[in-house]
Each structure stands twice: as structure tokens, then as C-alpha cells.
Amino acid sequence: MFDITLGLVGVGKIVRDQHLPAIAETPGCRLRATADPHASLAEVPAYADMAAMLDAHPEIEAVAICTPTDLRHAQARLALSRGKHVLLEKPPGATLSEVEDLIGVANQQGVTLFAAWHSRFAPGVAEARQWLAERRIERVEIVWKEDVRVWHPGQAWIWQPGGMGVFDPGINALSIATEILPQPFFLRRARLLVPSNCQTPIAAELSFSDPEGATIGAEFDFRQSGPPTWDIHVDTDAGSLSLTQGGCRLSIAGQRVREEAEREYVGLYARFAELIASGRREVDVAPLRHVADAFMYGQRDAGEAFFE
Structure with a gap:
């Protein structure tokens, strides 16, 4: 079993419907805090932005970024630069150039970057x-x-x-x-x-x-x-x-x-844990390239x- 201390960035509908149940079912995955200026969860500490969350919880090892696409590049880049593993909700970025940049930062930092195509x-x-x-x-x-x-x-x-x-x-x-x-x-x-x-x-x-x-x-x-x-x-x-x-x-x-029955996000988080444990990255841009x-x-x- 591989333990992950996780922070969630963005607390919208997809997080409440899919991410939270999947995290609860993933052995060793512990949700430590959230970052969202407009929403929060009652059971964990909440912060207005990701930098504040990471400052307050240096024990966070990985973040799942579930914000609108135009915000993801800056957030993911900051998390990667701090040595955090990053799961990106789909699509992994607003542009292909953003995603390519994140791949480079992840490679430099030696951390996992996972473009999470849940389907x-x-x-x-x-x-x-x-x-x-x-x-x-x-x-x-x-x-x-x-x-x-x-x-x-x-x-x-x-x-x-x-x-x-x-x-x-x-x-x-x-x-x-x-x-x-x-x-x-x-x-x-x-x-x-x-x-x-x-x-x-x-x-x-x-x-x-x-x-x-x-x-x-x-x-x-x-x-x-x-x-x-x-x-x-x-x-x-x-x-x-x-x-x-x-x-x-x-x-x-x-x-x-x-x-x-649909259990996509359970499989997604299991894959994220597997990638972190093996020190690998998985970022396929083919779906985004077609769009x-x-x-x-x-x-x-x-x-x-x-x-x-």
C-alpha cells in the first residue's frame, strides 16, 4: 500500500460528485486540505488559494487540480516547482503549450504529473x-x-x-x-x-x-x-x-x-498512486490535440x- 497526503485545488461539482468518493475509497490516500476562494468542505482545512494551503501544510505530497482550465497552468506549475506530485483534471490545460511546459517542469523536479483522462x-x-x-x-x-x-x-x-x-x-x-x-x-x-x-x-x-x-x-x-x-x-x-x-x-x-457500474475515478486515483510509487509521469495530449x-x-x- 502506498500512502498519499493530498490537497484538492478547486471544490466544484466534479470534486463533490467524483473526486471525494474516489479519494475515500483509495487505500492510503488522505485528504489534508482544500484550496478554493469560493467553496470549502466542512471536514478539512480550507484556504483561498493553493500557495496558502501548501504553506500551511508542508506535509502535502500531491495535489489534484480541478479548477477551470484557464487557471490550471499557473497552479500546476507552482505545485510542481514545490516538489508536489500533480493530478490534472481533464483537459490538462487550456493550450498544448501550457501542458508541454508542465511536462518540462515535472521532468526537472523529478515528480509525477498525471493527465487524468477519467473516461x-x-x-x-x-x-x-x-x-x-x-x-x-x-x-x-x-x-x-x-x-x-x-x-x-x-x-x-x-x-x-x-x-x-x-x-x-x-x-x-x-x-x-x-x-x-x-x-x-x-x-x-x-x-x-x-x-x-x-x-x-x-x-x-x-x-x-x-x-x-x-x-x-x-x-x-x-x-x-x-x-x-x-x-x-x-x-x-x-x-x-x-x-x-x-x-x-x-x-x-x-x-x-x-x-x-461507473467507477472511473477510483481507477484514476489508483493509477495516480501507482505512478507516484514508481516515479513515473503520464501525460497524453492526444485528446486535447484533436480538440x-x-x-x-x-x-x-x-x-x-x-x-x-
Whole structure:
């Protein structure tokens, strides 16, 4: 068992819904304090900023940074420079340049930096990757739709530059696709629907291909009503595979192979502990690079104003 004394930076919805339960289930992981100017937890010391938290608790060995993306680079850089291990909520930064800088600082300091793509820890992902590794991919369909009012209530930052809009959930789909598909893939076309009063898209349609000619289509939409749709379907030369319910259900050739409850963040913290114990870093920027490509290469269409 490897013990971690942890500080949490940011105490928003994702922390309360996912991080806190996962930390409680991770053997040896002890939450010592939080840093957030607007929120706190009753059971642990709270500070307005991370520097104050680290000054007051030098025993903190690692921090999980769960703030909006435009704040993460400065916070992560400070933590790394103080010799702390860092877990970055997805996406790991507002820009690729920021993430590359953090990788360099982590290497210099000899500490762990973990870009935490939580959807990769869904129950069916590892088995899907293993099965697809020996198949030729012919076609991939990704459908990732949810109601922004349910999953991001009152989070105005998501519509501002760096907030990513529908790519905030869409990047989860891309993190799974880049994990399970055996070949890299590249953006060919993109259409981004941007509300007239927002800076980021509410919906997106993407077309990719891989070096062997497979076609990969993705449809992201924040306007879903009712239950979300988080599905990936893959046609191969040896049959089809479907990861649905965000990766909780895996079907191969029409037969259900795995269906389990979502426990992504438990797996995520177990991986963080493993990386710290072995002195390694894990920062895959492929999902973020695909989003950056879409913003750079995509056609922007103006849509109706969005009001929550």
C-alpha cells in the first residue's frame, strides 16, 4: 500500500460528485486540505488559494487540480516547482503549450504529473483496446450527447475561451477513441455550431481518417434532452464492437461482454498512486490535440443564442 497526503485545488461539482468518493475509497490516500476562494468542505482545512494551503501544510505530497482550465497552468506549475506530485483534471490545460511546459517542469523536479483522462478508466475500455488491437478498423461512429443544463448547471466559464463548450464532454469520447483504436487518426473536416452569445460551440460534427483508410465520425451535442448518449461503435474486418453508456457496457459481435457500474475515478486515483510509487509521469495530449485541431481547422456556424 502506498500512502498519499493530498490537497484538492478547486471544490466544484466534479470534486463533490467524483473526486471525494474516489479519494475515500483509495487505500492510503488522505485528504489534508482544500484550496478554493469560493467553496470549502466542512471536514478539512480550507484556504483561498493553493500557495496558502501548501504553506500551511508542508506535509502535502500531491495535489489534484480541478479548477477551470484557464487557471490550471499557473497552479500546476507552482505545485510542481514545490516538489508536489500533480493530478490534472481533464483537459490538462487550456493550450498544448501550457501542458508541454508542465511536462518540462515535472521532468526537472523529478515528480509525477498525471493527465487524468477519467473516461479511459471506464469498465469496458481496456478490454475494447485489447480486442481491437488485432483487428483492422473500417468505420467508427462516436455519438456523445448530453444536456448542458444538467451536467454543467451555472458554469458560465464553459462558454468562454478555454472552456471548450461541447468539447468538455466530447474530449471524454476522444480520450477513449485515442486509447482503444490501434492507429492514430487525423481530422479531415469539422463543423462547429457556436451560439451567438457564446465563444465556444454547443454542437460539433467531426470527420477523421486513419492511415489505413478507416473513417471516423464524431457527433457532439449539448442540446440533448433526457438521458445522455455516450456511445462508440467500431466496425472491423472481424465484426463490430460497441462501447456504450460512456464505456460501462461493452458488446462484441452483438453479444454483451461487460456491463458494470461507473467507477472511473477510483481507477484514476489508483493509477495516480501507482505512478507516484514508481516515479513515473503520464501525460497524453492526444485528446486535447484533436480538440485544438477542431478549433483551428473547423468551420464555424453561428447558432441561436443560448440561455440557461
